[in-house]
Amino acid sequence: MQIPSARNHKPVVVADHYDRVDGRYAGQSDASCVSLGLTAGTGGKAELSAKVWINTREMLSEPSDELPLHRVLDLSILICRALEHFNEAYMYEHLFNPEKPSIDRIGLQGSALNVSICTDNEEIREDIQVFNQLLSNDGELLGERLRALSRCLKELGF
Template identity: 55%
Template sequence: MKIPTSLMHKPVIVSENYERVDGRSANHSDAKGLSLGLTQWNDREKVDVSAQVWRYTEEKGAGQSEELPLHRVLDLTLLVCRSMLHFRESYRYQDLYDPENPVVDRIGLQGDAMTVAVCTENDNIKEDIKRFNQALSDNDELMGERLRALSRILKDMGY
């Protein structure tokens, strides 16, 4: 499924093959993709980054609000962390990514891999990726505090 780019959520980083690695629902999931993008409530003054789970069911269509199974929360965490790692080194690219190879990574899960890529379907990706990167930078302290807490807890759990 191609993640929509014409809605209020402006995707910048996407996993469009998510249904193949979605926990026990892998290969028959209604969760078709994950994305990180600019928030739907943003304006030119305040830019924030949000996550979206893109679902499709014949009854209700896309964009539903949902309770998230815990594995999906962790998959979103993987997407956030891998995206943040990408943006630490993105200054090397004129457009903050390689347009010839927009795939950032493939994270192995359940015998397949969750693709992490820049959303080249977004017509405003050059502007949106810069705003996304700036929002990550503006929230670095806030995110860093949470990532350090997560790291400590994962170490305590033996991971």
Template identity: 60%
Template sequence: MKIPATLKHKPVVVSENYEKVDGRLAINTDAKGLSLGLAQWKAEGKVDISAKVWRYTGEQWSRQSEELPLHRVLDMSILICRSLEHFQEAYRYEHLHDPQQPIIDRVALQGDAMTVAVCTDNEKINEDIKVLSQTLSDNGEMISERLRALSKILNDMGY
């Protein structure tokens, strides 16, 4: 299915077969494509790039399609990777985290640091963290495949 090029987000680089590789949702997903393009929310006279997940309901392109600035996509990737690393050693804690030290890491970015921490404000954190850990484990093969692909690409780019 072709991603529309006539809407406010102007796709430049696309993956129009995303429904075939959308993890466990592959084939049975409404996420039909991904794109990098010119953001729909740009300020006048300013051009921003965004990444977009294109959702299709079967009848029309969905308003639930998501558009994110590229730096947020990368920040989310950092959050995912630091979380995965935490859960590799989380078995050492009774509740998969140290309630006295909820901060997992502070990642230096633009003169400050992005804090990665367990959400201790969540009233059900001890149950929810177990569910998250188990789900990450259950999806480990799929996540690892994507991380290996990303690692290879970053290595090829010199990072």
């Protein structure tokens, strides 16, 4: 499925075919993809964002504000894999390997969450640079939350 990149959310990292691993909706889900990307923030400045792409019969729609908890966790997994990729992305001229845009394949529910750079985004080379810079700018903000999440997961025995 081609993800439209001309909308408010410009995808950079995607997990397509999400409908195959979408919790209890797997195999019958209307959520075809989850992504991390750029959105226009206040004052027109780019901000990092996450999106669940809902597939209606006619088009991909805007996401709902309410998410099932498993989707929140799946987005957390996507964020972690993206952060891991961008820690090493400096090795690539364009912050990813255009020949192999895949980042990871995470087994879930008898299928997989396939994480990759969104090569359907016609402006990926520019958008990935902005995305990487915003990740760097928000490093302290995101790191604080990731450390808190890590502590919570350890306390739960994970």
